[in-house]
Amino acid sequence: MTGAAVYSVVQRDLLYAVIGTGVISLILSILFLFLQAPDVALTEAAIGVALTTIIFIITIRNTVRYEEDSNRHSKPASK
């Protein structure tokens, strides 16, 4: 789960990062099932895996898919 979190933070392709957050929610709902919280696990599986991923994908479709290079603006302006 921590690995999926690190993956979705460092991934530059935003679509793969969103799929990483879906994997986080899936593992989280399985952990809720082990922690004796079946109602929370059902809600997390429905909302976290399905709905959150869908609205992130709608946002990526309306904007850009790739993250910009973050150190492009860190250099001082030369003009």
Added chain:
Amino acid sequence: MEFKLFDLSIVEYAFFVTSVLIILIGLYAALVKKTLIKIVIGLSILDAGINLLLISIGYLKAGTAPIFSPALVKNMPLTLENIKKLSEGMVDPVPQALVLTAIVIGFGVTAVALSLVIRLYRHHHTLNIDEIKNLKW
């Protein structure tokens, strides 16, 4: 598995450490990243970590789910003493109700943030927060 500190088992420590790590990763992404969608992804990860922390605080070792199912109460009249005896072996239901609410609220917060991201992209044609400088619309 006899590692005891503050009267907690090693499984509960594993859950605490994992949830704190995920909270820190989400906080890093929300504070450091420059792309707006990455910031919203960081807030979502932070939300998941906090939910896991709350549920694992309410966990009781070898407890059952806090549901009075018919298999649990079979041929036992529901008097007050029987209910007390049955609910001693259950995990705490209060953090579960709280987290159930927090999941839905987190989804609403994510939806509002992403709609703001779409509006900002239509106005500025970029998602980089270094290039969105004006506060006027």
